[in-house]
Structure formats: structure tokens, C-alpha cells
Amino acid sequence: MTSLAPAFSGDIADCPSPDLSFLLDHTSHVLRTRMAAALAEVGMTARMHCVLVKALEEERTQIQIAEIGDMDKTTMVVTVDALEQAGLAERRPSATDRRARIIAVTDAGAEMAKRSQAVVDRVHAEALGSLPEELRPVLLEALTLLARGHLAEPVESPAGARRARQV
């Protein structure tokens, strides 16, 4: 019971109308655990899947993929290490920039991307499929509007900004 939904109305069964924070926190957290469990069955994580897919679309460097997936470049290193160890991707020198590494997906990686995408699609379909049909498009529409509009950008964390390292 990881408390990723740390606040507001906890007991949804009793609650006539839980608030937006609780609803978004709870549903995203649970969906994430379902996704992680489903991807783990094929030996993948959500990050590995994301990198694989973005690397397949076109030739991209680590930094480019990190930006797309909103990861730190150091997190990217760890993820690419995992993909390499699993034989799903390789680092190749860029032809145009000798500092940069192209993430090349192996045949096994391309195969895996298909499987993991099927897993992702299945998990999403199961969640949406549990809703009355008329609610499915409006849920996606409303969330998309929020994600593009009022909830597009995180605001600065008040005390959360990581301090500089002690030297």
C-alpha cells in the first residue's frame, strides 16, 4: 500500500464526491501499478518501453529521447543500460556529432516494442472498457484539455527544489 495518494479524501466508498486531487492521484497511481505489473511480465518497465518506442520512430540521441520522455539525462543512462543489457538496444556513435550516441533498437528490441505496446494498449483498453461507452471519449477529451491547458506546466515546487550538493 504505497501511499502515493497522501491526502484529501481517503475513503472513496463513503465519499459522495471525492475531490479532483484524490481522483487523479488515485487513478494515476493504480493505473501505474497495473502498467508496471503488466510490463514486468515481459521484462519491461514503462521507461524502457518509452525509450524503445521513441528510438524506433527515428534516429534519436539519448538527450533527444530524454527530452521527449521528460527524463533527466542521468536517468536516461540507467534506462539505456538496462535496454543494452537486455539486448534490446545499442548505443551507436552519431555520424554527425561524435559526442552523441544514437539509440539503435535491435531486432529483438523491435519485437519487444511490439509486445510491450500491445501490453500498454491492453491495460488502457481494460481501464477505459470498464467505463460506460459514452464516458470514454469525454474523459479523454477533458484530460487532454487539462493537460494542454491549465495543467500543462508544473509550477515551481516551494521547498522541493533539490539543494546543491555539499562539497
Place this chain on the structure above:
Amino acid sequence: MTSLAPAFSGDIADCPSPDLSFLLDHTSHVLRTRMAAALAEVGMTARMHCVLVKALEEERTQIQIAEIGDMDKTTMVVTVDALEQAGLAERRPSATDRRARIIAVTDAGAEMAKRSQAVVDRVHAEALGSLPEELRPVLLEALTLLARGHLAEPVESPAGARRARQV
């Protein structure tokens, strides 16, 4: 740019139909940063707010509030410490169980709970208010159905279970 949305379609502007995982992760993450920033202005965190509200409703022990808010009891200790230091709540011995501590909200705490609840309501109203009026109830309805139904309970994390401590 905390990467709490570590996967799937990153660039929402280009994406015709971002997937449910991205939408829920992104919106919940950004709403959380907005809530944290707004509550920080009155010196509160979401957890402190949650504990204060639940302690005000009726006489409750730390464990009871921890269960409602889905927190670990050790996390609860830290939160109550913060509330005590801010003069918003006090630990009082339970009349019926000398092991247990009732979380008693001070006058300042009750005042603060009003203010922080107003902050919470405002942040939610701003988010919902950014949507076309007809989408607001259906968004809440769809999320509530998911939170009570298919996405009610987290599934076990594959490798996530914390290991026993090294002795």
C-alpha cells in the same frame, strides 16, 4: 522539471490523442505541484491539511487518521510533529487507551484548516473552471467510477516491494 511522468507520449502538443497513462500522470503531477505551491503559501502541506481535517471531524488517533489518509504510521509521526511545531495540533492521551494519542486541533489549527480548505477548493475550482462547463461533471463521474471500480486497488508491484532491512 521533476519527471513524475516518466513514459509514453511526452510531447502533448503534437500528439493527436495522448494515452490514458500520460494524461493521468501528467495532470495529477501538475495539479499536485499547484496544490503544494498554493498550500505552501499558508505554510501547509497536503498531508498536514489532510490530518488537520480528519482530526477536526471527530476524535481520532494517529493510527486512525493514518489509515484514512493511506499513510504509514511512521509518516504520520513526522506529519504530526510538523503540526505540533506549527502550533496547529497537539497529541493528547486517549481516555480509553493509554497507548493511543488523540490528535487535538488547536484554535489556530482550526483556523488554519479553514484557510487551507479554501486553498484546496480554489485550486480545484481553477482547474475544473478551465474546462467547458458540460465536461466538468462527466470528468468527475468518470474518474469516480474508475477509482471505485477498475482502478480501486493497486496491484502488487513486481520488484517494488521493499526488502527487509539488513541486520
Place this chain on the structure above:
DNA sequence: TATTGTTATACTCTATAACTATA
């Protein structure tokens, strides 16, 4: 000088373990 990628590590968060005191 700025940037890509790497290593090393510091910071935050949260849960486990062990403990005290009660039940």
C-alpha cells in the same frame, strides 16, 4: 565556451525493524 554522455554521490521520501508502553 557550451554540450553529450558518464560516473559518483547527495538528497528526499517512505517503509522496515526494533523498541517501549500498554492492551
Place this chain on the structure above:
DNA sequence: TATAGTTATAGAGTATAACAATA
């Protein structure tokens, strides 16, 4: 024996700093 609360700390995750190679 089991539970409420506490302390201390381990483990996971992630970002900062410093660095090497290159732009």
C-alpha cells in the same frame, strides 16, 4: 500475544556536480 506510537535507518528513486570528449 498483539497493538499504538516512537526512533533509527535502509532502500529506491532521482537529480546535482564534476568530468572527459567533442562541438
